[in-house]
Structure formats: C-alpha cells, structure tokens
Amino acid sequence: MARLIFLMMLVMCFGLSQSENKLCQRCKCTKSKVNETKIDIDCTDNSAVHEVLYQQSSWIDENNITVPYARVILKGSQLGDIVTPFLPSTLTHLDLTRNGINNIKVECFAELQSMDTLILSDNNINLLKPDVFKGKRLDGENYPLRSLKTLKLDMNDLHTLDQDVFEHVEQILEVLDLSYNPIKVFDLQTTIAIGSIIYLKELYLRFTHIKELPDHFLHTPRHLKLLDLSGNNFEKIPTGLSEAQVLETLYFNNNPIVNITRESAFPNISTLKVLYLCYNIELENIGAKALSSLENLVELHICNNIKLNHIDPAALSRVEGNSESEVWPPLKKLYLEDNKLASLDLHLVLHWDHLEELDLRYNPWTCECENQWIVDTLMPIYVKINETLAKEMKCGAPVEMEGVTFYDEYVANKSMRCLDYYGNRPERDGTVLIAVLIGLLLGIPTVLFIIFAYQRKWFGFFDSGPAAYSRQFYRRTRSDEL
Numbered sequence: 001m002a003r004l005i006f007l008m009m010l011v012m013c014f015g016l017s018q019s020e021n022k023l024c025q026r027c028k029c030t031k032s033k034v035n036e037t038k039i040d041i042d043c044t045d046n047s048a049v050h051e052v053l054y055q056q057s058s059w060i061d062e063n064n065i066t067v068p069y070a071r072v073i074l075k076g077s078q079l080g081d082i083v084t085p086f087l088p089s090t091l092t093h094l095d096l097t098r099n100g101i102n103n104i105k106v107e108c109f110a111e112l113q114s115m116d117t118l119i120l121s122d123n124n125i126n127l128l129k130p131d132v133f134k135g136k137r138l139d140g141e142n143y144p145l146r147s148l149k150t151l152k153l154d155m156n157d158l159h160t161l162d163q164d165v166f167e168h169v170e171q172i173l174e175v176l177d178l179s180y181n182p183i184k185v186f187d188l189q190t191t192i193a194i195g196s197i198i199y200l201k202e203l204y205l206r207f208t209h210i211k212e213l214p215d216h217f218l219h220t221p222r223h224l225k226l227l228d229l230s231g232n233n234f235e236k237i238p239t240g241l242s243e244a245q246v247l248e249t250l251y252f253n254n255n256p257i258v259n260i261t262r263e264s265a266f267p268n269i270s271t272l273k274v275l276y277l278c279y280n281i282e283l284e285n286i287g288a289k290a291l292s293s294l295e296n297l298v299e300l301h302i303c304n305n306i307k308l309n310h311i312d313p314a315a316l317s318r319v320e321g322n323s324e325s326e327v328w329p330p331l332k333k334l335y336l337e338d339n340k341l342a343s344l345d346l347h348l349v350l351h352w353d354h355l356e357e358l359d360l361r362y363n364p365w366t367c368e369c370e371n372q373w374i375v376d377t378l379m380p381i382y383v384k385i386n387e388t389l390a391k392e393m394k395c396g397a398p399v400e401m402e403g404v405t406f407y408d409e410y411v412a413n414k415s416m417r418c419l420d421y422y423g424n425r426p427e428r429d430g431t432v433l434i435a436v437l438i439g440l441l442l443g444i445p446t447v448l449f450i451i452f453a454y455q456r457k458w459f460g461f462f463d464s465g466p467a468a469y470s471r472q473f474y475r476r477t478r479s480d481e482l
C-alpha cells in the first residue's frame with residue numbers, strides 16, 4: 001500500500017513538473033492537436049506573460065530539457081518591441097499578433113529552427129532589418145531560418161521592404177502576407193525583396209493601395225500559385241499578370257474597375273484555374289473576349305458586383321488558330337450571384353451540363369423570352385447540379401413576374417412573354433386598343449360639344465384678352481349671388 005502511494009506521488013510529481021513551467025502557469029497549455037507529445041500555449045490577451053517570456057524556466061524544465069512546444073499564441077499580450085532573442089525551442093508556430101511591435105531586433109528568432117509559421121500581424125512595424133530573419137549557421141548555407149514557410153506581416157505600417165530582408169529565408173519561404181500595409185507603389189527594393197523569394201507560392205497583397213504591378217514583378221517568383229490583389233486601386237487588369245508562370249488562383253475583388261473589354265482583357269495566364277472577380281462596385285460590363293485568354297479556367301466567381309449588368313455571350317470563348325472553331329475553357333464551377341444581370345446567354349458556357357456548381361441567385365433576371373432557354377434548357381440541368389439553388393433563381397422583371405421562380409415556370413412548362421421588335425409587349429396591345437377605343441368614344445362627343453359651345457359663346461372662356469377674363473369673372477360672381 002505504502003509503495004502504491006509512493007508510486008502515485010511520484011507520478012503526480014512528475015505530472016506537475018511537466019506542466020510546471022512559468023508560461024504554463026500563466027497561460028493555457030494544452031496537448032497539441034498536431035502532435036500529442038507536444039504542448040500548445042495560448043496567451044491571448046494575457047499581458048502577464050511578458051515577465052516570464054524570456055526566462056529560461058519558461059522554455060526548459062528542471063531536467064534541462066526544452067519544453068516541447070508546438071503552437072505558441074501570444075496574441076494581444078502587450079509585448080511591445082521584440083528586443084530579446086527567443087530561447088531555443090521546438091515551437092512550430094509563433095503568433096505575435098497585436099502586440100504593438102514597432103521594432104524587432106536582429107536575430108531574435110534565430111533559435112527557433114522548427115518554426116514554420118511566424119505571424120506578426122496587426123503591429124506597427126514600419127521597418128524590417130535584413131537580419132531580423134537570420135537563423136543559425138548551417139554548413140555552406142547562409143544562416144537560414146530553416147523551417148520558416150509562412151510569414152504574415154499584414155496590418156502593419158510597411159511602405160517599403162529592404163531588398164535583402166528575406167535573404168535568410170529566400171530559399172525556404174512559401175507564403176507571404178503583406179496585406180493592409182500602405183505600400184502604394186512597389187519601389188525597386190520591394191520588388192527585389194519579393195522577387196528574391198525563390199519558392200514563393202502564395203502572395204497576399206490585399207488593401208495595399210497599389211494601382212499597378214511593376215514590370216516583370218511576376219517574372220522571378222516562378223512558383224507562385226496564388227496571388228491576391230483584392231481591395232486595391234487597380235482601374236484595369238494588370239498586363240504583367242501574363243508573366244506569371246504557374247499561377248492557379250487569382251483574387252481580383254474589390255477594385256475600381258469599370259469595364260473589362262477586349263482591349264483591357266485578362267492577359268494570357270494559361271495556368272489559371274480559379275478567378276475571383278467579386279465586390280467590384282464600379283464594374284458594369286464584361287465584354288467579349290474579356291476572359292478568353294484564361295484558357296484553362298475551371299472555377300469562376302463573378303459575384304456581388306452591384307452595377308454589373310452585362311456579360312457578353314463571348315466573354316469566355318475564343319476562336320482558335322486557323323480552324324476558326326470556337327473554344328471554351330473547361331469550366332466546372334460558375335458563381336454569378338448577386339450582380340445586376342438581367343439576362344444570361346446560352347453561349348456563355350459550352351456545356352452547362354458539365355458544371356458541378358452553379359449559383360445564379362440574387363440577380364434581377366428578366367422573365368421574358370430572351371431567358372426562355374433558362375426555363376427550358378438550363379433548369380433541368382440546374383436542378384441536377386444543386387436543386388436548392390436552382391429553386392431560388394427568381395424573376396426581377398417585368399413587374400408582374402417579380403418574385404416568380406424560374407423553377408415554377410419550368411415545372412409549369414410555361415412560355416415567357418416576348419417583347420416585339422420595338423420593345424412593345426404585343427400581349428398588351430389588346431388593352432391598349434380598348435383604351436384607345438374608349439378614348440375615342442368619349443373624346444369625339446366632348447370635342448364636338450366644345451366646338452358647339454364655342455360657337456354659341458356659352459362660357460365666355462373663349463373670349464380673348466384680359467378684359468374678357470375679368471368680364472367672365474364678374475359675370476360668374478354675379479350669377480353666384482343670384
């Protein structure tokens with residue numbers, strides 16, 4: 001029995017000593033989800049962490065073994081500038097969001113050689129010295145921070161980057177987020193800095209106030225697969241996009257672009273598969289050939305563009321080579337919800353039945369015969385793709401059809417009315433004729449009566465001159481008195 005108690009105490013002591021490091025006393029430590037043998041720390045909004053963060057006892061146990069941290073979350077922990085180097089750790093994810101960091105001293109992260117993600121979002125950083133990301137000397141290599149794949153610098157005050165800022169991670173970094181920094185224009189150093197990241201795969205430049213991409217900006221990051229240019233000041237599609245070599249996903253939301261025409265079309269990005277063109281509040285028109293050079297487009301999002309009222313039937317297709325045959329991209333997913341579209345052309349997509357996803361909701365579709373094909377041809381296909389969404393496609397015009405669904409029209413096998421050549425509605429002609437007839441029937445006797453009255457000078461209305469007016473006035477007054 002005594003031995004058992006002793007054993008239990010031993011286990012408890014061991015258990016305690018495991019968790020009894022100063023960070024875990026102040027923050028929430030849990031078993032890591034990514035690796036059961038490791039520990040995640042969450043110190044979100046906990047400013048008490050500051051005093052112990054740089055102490056030995058926070059990072060090693062009493063047996064002088066480094067605590068096996070995985071994710072270390074220090075969000076909003078009021079750390080201020082990072083001037084003390086982090087102690088050696090196996091941590092893989094370090095989140096320093098919202099700490100009022102202005103300045104980071106060089107080599108502070110050098111001992112974090114397992115760190116694959118570093119988040120410095122929402123601080124006040126306006127300058128990054130080249131050796132901030134300096135690691136440890138490796139044979140023949142230049143002090144790399146050898147695991148760092150994702151670096152988030154969004155929501156800071158960076159106008160420019162030192163051209164050597166990524167020199168220690170240029171062979172390693174894959175994801176860079178510079179969103180919400182006032183970059184405005186890419187100067188040469190910034191262009192060189194970004195271009196130096198050899199294996200860069202994802203680049204986020206949302207809300208950076210940029211208007212254009214510098215020449216050859218996309219020439220050097222030869223592995224770039226995702227580019228986010230949303231929320232900027234682009235008034236036209238940047239032609240430099242054609243230099244992207246393996247770009248697959250492009251976000252071009254929320255830019256002040258008005259009209260995408262054949263001349264200002266997307267350039268040839270033959271690798272592009274996914275395109276987002278949403279929330280462009282000025283966008284009115286997508287013309288013929290606007291998207292034709294995106295020959296391998298699979299997923300197209302054109303949504304929430306509140307002024308967009310026209311997509312040309314030939315916006316996606318192109319005429320290939322000498323054969324003059326028309327070719328379409330292999331579209332699988334098409335999202336056109338929440339624009340101002342009134343009609344949709346059958347020709348826009350070659351095989352509507354090859355689509356796996358389709359969203360046409362929240363547009364003021366006209367329920368007239370120009371869209372009859374939607375009822376007859378598209379609805380049966382749409383119902384198979386996604387019945388819920390198919391049933392929500394509604395008419396926005398003419399008034400008497402508002403709110404009616406295309407699905408109802410389809411089920412009832414209805415033919416929608418047509419405007420004739422002059423934009424009149426023949427089916428309304430009957431009403432118009434009757435109105436004219438009534439008008440004539442009432443009008444002719446009235447006119448005859450007025451002429452008759454005029455000849456007899458019954459009212460005096462038709463006398464001319466101001467004298468006649470006053471005479472008539474007095475005459476009427478007098479007749480009232482009688």
Ligand SMILES: *[C@@H]1O[C@H](CO)[C@@H](O)[C@H](O)[C@H]1NC(C)=O
Nearest residue numbers: 034035036037038068069090
């Ligand atoms: C978990 O972490 C340990 C080191 O703490 C490592 O040896 C092991 O390979 C990791 N396991 C997984 C599944 O990553």
Ligand SMILES: *[C@@H]1O[C@H](CO)[C@@H](O)[C@H](O)[C@H]1NC(C)=O
Nearest residue numbers: 060061062063064065066088
């Ligand atoms: C802990 O280990 C380090 C090297 O890993 C060594 O330099 C240091 O002297 C050790 N400290 C103690 C108290 O054993």
Ligand SMILES: *[C@@H]1O[C@H](CO)[C@@H](O)[C@H](O)[C@H]1NC(C)=O
Nearest residue numbers: 258259260261262284285287
């Ligand atoms: C878009 O540009 C084309 C050709 O330049 C022009 O014909 C059309 O009117 C423009 N549309 C809008 C909505 O500005």
Ligand SMILES: *[C@@H]1O[C@H](CO)[C@@H](O)[C@H](O)[C@H]1NC(C)=O
Nearest residue numbers: 268269270292293294295318
């Ligand atoms: C687009 O570029 C690819 C390769 O760069 C080329 O094979 C293709 O012919 C080009 N397409 C057009 C329409 O220019």
Ligand SMILES: *[C@@H]1O[C@H](CO)[C@@H](O)[C@H](O)[C@H]1NC(C)=O
Nearest residue numbers: 357359385386387388389390
């Ligand atoms: C239909 O689309 C909605 C919204 O995109 C989605 O939530 C739902 O799962 C889809 N249903 C099917 C059957 O694909």
Ligand SMILES: *[C@@H]1O[C@H](CO)[C@@H](O)[C@H](O)[C@H]1NC(C)=O
Nearest residue numbers: 376409410411412413414415
């Ligand atoms: C729908 O109407 C057309 C002619 O208007 C007819 O040929 C067709 O059989 C009808 N389909 C159904 C399901 O009633």
